[in-house]
Amino acid sequence: MINFTEPSITDLEKKYALDALEHGYLSGDKKYTKLCTEWFNAKGYKNFLLTTSGSSALELGALLTKIAPGDEFIVPSFTFSSTANAFMLRGAKPIFAEIEPGTMNIDADKIEALITDKTKAIVPVDYAGVSCDMDKIMVIAKKHNLFVVEDAAQAVGSFYKDEPCGLRADIACFSFHETKNYCMGEGGAVYIKDDELMTEAEIIREKGTNRKQFLNGLVDKYSWYKIGSSLLPSDLLAAVLYGQLERFDEIMEKRLHLWNYYYNSFEKLEKAGCITRPTVPSYAKINGHLFYILLSDIAERNAMLDYLRAHEVGATFHYVPLHSAPLGLEYGYKEGDLPITEEYAGRLLRLPLHFNMTDEDAATVVKKVEEFFNGKND
Ligand SMILES: Cc1ncc(COP(=O)(O)O)c(C=O)c1O
Structure with a gap:
């Protein structure tokens, strides 16, 4: 049987996973999470956080938009359930958009007709790792004061014009699921353009606390500031991802x-x-x-x-x-x-x-x- 998909795990990923086990890099934000994050920072993703999945990256993205019951978001119907779930978990209503036949991506020319006074976000999806026409989408978003949360789950390593995928959007979400090009089993990441939103994301991702600032030596104790969750992956999985990134x-x-x-x-x-x-x-x-x-x-x-x-x-x-x-x-x-x-x-x-x-x-x-x-x- 020629399998549809298979992960590629070599001695390198095994070496890093063993190192993580032997040195107790088990919970989140330890050696390998830092190495992976720095790797993406060097590619131009200034504010980058590993998450437990592409789905949780989208959920974090949805939280950051402050979308609420009664609001709407525009999303292609041709996508994975997680793209819509993330915003529906906040009580928002999906407004499904048509795709363009060539790329199977959202048809940017049909977005504006779907915007109402309830619209809060546009959620384009880079199907098959082919970027959406982001400049066109960003112009529409700016005109109507909407967030763009790009589902770039499949687009790690792809480019839009001169930039790595995701950088045009306000927030971009990636997946490192076993089926993706670079995998850690279950995992994902979020890129956040705005620095203030990034600080908020760090708090949400750490159970609503400013533990990250504490670990970085910026405050002498940490406390509970926001409604949050546990969205940081185990460093053991990040060790696997780091091996993939070296390859x-x-x-x-x-x-x-x-x-x-x-x-x-x-x-x-x-x-x-x-x-x-x-x-x-x-x-x-x-x-x-x-x-x-x-x-x-x-x-x-x-x-x-x-x-x-x-x-x-x-x-x-x-x-x-x-x-x-x-x-x-x-x-x-x-x-x-x-x-x-x-x-x-x-x-x-x-x-x-x-x-x-x-x-x-x-x-x-x-x-x-x-x-x-x-x-x-x-
Ligand atoms: C377009 C799209 N969005 C979101 C996801 C969810 O990613 P994950 O499986 O890492 O939660 C996937 C992955 O299957 C995907 O292909």
């Missing part, structure tokens, strides 16, 4: 190699009108997080999925659009409300892509996809 280029190169191989190999099928390949706009530099193809409709997508799985290729679909999921329906949405999202989500099929894959594996995947169409034409 950053190696992992990136391999993923881009596989992504480009798929992209080039599927040109023929696209020219023959069988599939559509992903679009990478000129403003985006990708991280090879995932590769998908678009089939002509959901029936063909599902047939392809069955065919590939029967031939030991771990392909999979992605997101049932949130507006058409059971909870989306409870919020008054119905099938047909977002036709582009529904169509493209139904046509999308993701192919295996991970560090441990060989060129031979990738060639097998391409061959099986081609065979599916050859069989149909016979």
Whole structure:
């Protein structure tokens, strides 16, 4: 079986994990959390905090916007539940936006029509590690005085124009889940543009206390200041992440190699009108997080999925659009409300892509996809 995804854990990650165990780097914000944070600081993420997951990074982001019951936030329907959950946990209502077909990202040109006097935030998602058109989104947000919380869970290592993904937004959230390019099992991070919000985030993340300031020697005792939670990951997991970050280029190169191989190999099928390949706009530099193809409709997508799985290729679909999921329906949405999202989500099929894959594996995947169409034409 060619697995859809696999983490790549080498002796380096094991060495750091063992070091963490042997030296008692177990709770949060110890040696390895600091090393990971400094690594991202050096990449330009001035205010950067590791969190227990991408989901908790989004929850922290939502708390910082002060979104409250009665408020609304604009989010693409084509995303993971966590993007919406984070804001709904604060009592806010999701306003689901359409995507643009090429990238599967929120259609920035359709955001403004969704803004009301209740809108508090725009939550774009960088699907497949391809950045949204952030300049366009930031102009809209500024005009209407809205927060932008970018769900960059899949976009670690990607760029928007000249900057690493996330830096244009007020707040950006990343994931280091086992399925992501750089993993620590469960983990995430948040980038916060504003320094004052960063101080607030440090307090929320440490159970509502200013323990961080105390540990940094800025105050001589710490106390309870805000409603908070425990959002800092174990340093043991940060040790695993630090190993991954030391292998950053190696992992990136391999993923881009596989992504480009798929992209080039599927040109023929696209020219023959069988599939559509992903679009990478000129403003985006990708991280090879995932590769998908678009089939002509959901029936063909599902047939392809069955065919590939029967031939030991771990392909999979992605997101049932949130507006058409059971909870989306409870919020008054119905099938047909977002036709582009529904169509493209139904046509999308993701192919295996991970560090441990060989060129031979990738060639097998391409061959099986081609065979599916050859069989149909016979
Ligand atoms: C777009 C998106 N948002 C949020 C998340 C949540 O991240 P995590 O699994 O680290 O909580 C994911 C990860 O699956 C994701 O792909």
